[in-house]
Amino acid sequence: MRALIVGRFQPFHNGHFEVIKEILEENTSVIIGIGSAQYSHTLKDPFTAGERHLMISETLEEAKINSFYLVPIEDVNSNPLWVAHVEGLTPKFDRVYTNNSLVKRLFKEKNYDVHSLGLLNRTDWSGTRIRERILKGEEWEQFVPKPVARVINEIDGVQRIRDLAVSDGD
Amino acid sequence: MRALIVGRFQPFHNGHFEVIKEILEENTSVIIGIGSAQYSHTLKDPFTAGERHLMISETLEEAKINSFYLVPIEDVNSNPLWVAHVEGLTPKFDRVYTNNSLVKRLFKEKNYDVHSLGLLNRTDWSGTRIRERILKGEEWEQFVPKPVARVINEIDGVQRIRDLAVSDGD
């Protein structure tokens, strides 16, 4: 069985990592779709697809996990096209794991076997909360895998988020 | 005289139907533009252009109305292009009927004869209110033509709207 999980991974955190390990217990391989791939440099989507690619592959490599396919997926801005867009970019898959209600609905209408990610409901495992911590100067490194923290520091990610938070006029 | 009316028709309701009948009293035919055609599967725009096409044509067919042209119109995201975009997709028209202030202004600047739809001001004749009723499990079928209710039920539209309303994390 090949499974698909799609997320924005802004950034890739411990919750995502646990979920992927869990998916791999029930499936032989997992396609990890990096959603909204074209967006970056905003408070909601600070990291580029390439930076997120690096965060995830370094984490999985250090954990000796090989059975994954990493695929950036740009938004297409037309929901009826989205499933076909994902299918065109990925190897064939049988199951979809997601907590996003739109993604869930779109795959169900195309008769995919869709699973929820119960695990992701812990407060600390939230991209929004982690970006907020980075912005406010609170502790954040403990909520992401070590290679992710290393990548964020290498690309000057903390300063990027703070720079983007400054408001201005017109 | 050929007239144009543009709406999102999410869904096509009794108010829209009345307006079209009224337009046909003053014009020989009407072009019905299905606006924001590429959008669907959101709470604001739940139905695809094809589903809306079906709602409208079934309604008009059952009412023995033939003198219409049904045209999906995708948004172009650049207002200076919009009137030309509509002109390219439709047979020539002389008059425009709309309550949308942007549409009104854009056609006026291109010297079209633009009319308001006084009729549409009744509270019950509102797409927003009907989508809300569907979501909350309130009565809604009485506010749309019978063929529209039939189409929405056939495509599992009520469940779609409820599925899309579930919120999730990241």
Added chain:
Amino acid sequence: MRALIVGRFQPFHNGHFEVIKEILEENTSVIIGIGSAQYSHTLKDPFTAGERHLMISETLEEAKINSFYLVPIEDVNSNPLWVAHVEGLTPKFDRVYTNNSLVKRLFKEKNYDVHSLGLLNRTDWSGTRIRERILKGEEWEQFVPKPVARVINEIDGVQRIRDLAVSDGD
């Protein structure tokens, strides 16, 4: 049974008309997709989607044919998205009629029931040949339904094609 036929209809000619009548003998209704809808004003694609819409609907109306849905379909420039794009713009359909090898293959991969149009192999029933006749000042009106010739003349279509054939430098 609802059937789909997709063509560019540059212009809609007697061959297309015969095919549609034949499809309606075996199906209760037909969706007519006007392909490459965004293109016009070239020698290969002289007419706008709106002009082609008018040609087809006037022809069918004069022939008292009602059981059709007319839908402009813009190219999406990514084949894996094309079937989903068509599905989003049209009412549900069960069969596809086409002679285009790409369209045939794309629908087959999505498990549609695909039929060929043997009928269209006559030399005179060719859009390319008709556009050539118009350009060269040869007889062309006899190869298209009367309402199509009327529309082409109303929109000054013959002169448009000749104007576009003039070559220039840079």
Added chain:
Amino acid sequence: MRALIVGRFQPFHNGHFEVIKEILEENTSVIIGIGSAQYSHTLKDPFTAGERHLMISETLEEAKINSFYLVPIEDVNSNPLWVAHVEGLTPKFDRVYTNNSLVKRLFKEKNYDVHSLGLLNRTDWSGTRIRERILKGEEWEQFVPKPVARVINEIDGVQRIRDLAVSDGD
């Protein structure tokens, strides 16, 4: 030294004009990028790129300023592409002047020399505030260069903004 300043200029006001004169004291020429060029006819972006082009060039011409390049810049909706997009549309430049935190960050990551516009912090020098004044029928002409007021009046800009403010249903 050739400098770049990017703004939406909705409309071009006295603050923008002062800033450009100041930039020209320290640089031999200035490229003025008209940002979000494809947008117009909304309350936030009422004027087309062409109208803004005219406002700026008439103002600079009357002030006998020649050493500028005026370039409309459409949004690309992908931040990693934005600097390359600007570079493709403009003559080479060495310095960037902006108060926008995103623009600042994007150019810094490409190693440009980025300067702030301290000057623009005065309350009256705000596009938002001027559009609000126009909408409410308050005094506004004194906050823009004379040629800008003339252009806005010629294109019926005041009425356009008021027309666009009318809200409607669906």
Added chain:
Amino acid sequence: MRALIVGRFQPFHNGHFEVIKEILEENTSVIIGIGSAQYSHTLKDPFTAGERHLMISETLEEAKINSFYLVPIEDVNSNPLWVAHVEGLTPKFDRVYTNNSLVKRLFKEKNYDVHSLGLLNRTDWSGTRIRERILKGEEWEQFVPKPVARVINEIDGVQRIRDLAVSDGD
């Protein structure tokens, strides 16, 4: 009278320059649209919009010509939108000068006053021919205004064209 001329200007040559001077004898100002603005780095379109902007404005500045507006115009890939696209990017104009048959036809259909450029029929005044000369190492500088040759040399344009001509496999 304000006139419009649209060209690709790959590169801006003596023929273009003569034509602009001629247009300015009959009109108070001229809008110079740099067409196919998004293309560059091909044998047919070697120079970016920014490089072409520089070629033209340096040439006109050295000739003390001020009454022009320089506007890059990206292709929109849908002919029915093209005139509206140009109108949105430029100040209002009354006349159009062009030798391109498509441009001519599109503006005529929107009731513009369209003029031909008889002048451009000289063999030497051809972008195609000049690019060929550059590629083959023949004399080319004499066919373009001096500032254009300077810009092409500054941006290493000769080598760029030669590099692009090398063919390769897959």
Added chain:
Amino acid sequence: MRALIVGRFQPFHNGHFEVIKEILEENTSVIIGIGSAQYSHTLKDPFTAGERHLMISETLEEAKINSFYLVPIEDVNSNPLWVAHVEGLTPKFDRVYTNNSLVKRLFKEKNYDVHSLGLLNRTDWSGTRIRERILKGEEWEQFVPKPVARVINEIDGVQRIRDLAVSDGD
């Protein structure tokens, strides 16, 4: 050192495989960009990005090669944006390997260290030639890695190519 190689890989053949092994002798890891990712189902580009992803990752996995990043890269249709587009989708890289003259030129203008692939000049190592062999029913499996042949057969790739070769009228 991290290197980048971009190709269309239609399909991934022995020549590509050799080149990647050679790159990995001189670099610690390689980013493999799957170019023209949005195209498929044509004679020139028969396979989807997802199918090509599978071909490459199965080949490298069976060869026990881990140090690679596989990234689909859609064309952007504007050369000045292309390098930035690649940079946004990939981890940072220091060297570029390519035989494509446009890619070579674009990266050189952004100051990358660009290398040619002398190896790829063998006649048999050509995607064009392999697609031709498949179409004509000649031997082709020996020119691609075993996992590639397996993937092509699993997805019914031979029949797809033959289906697409049938020509039709309009």
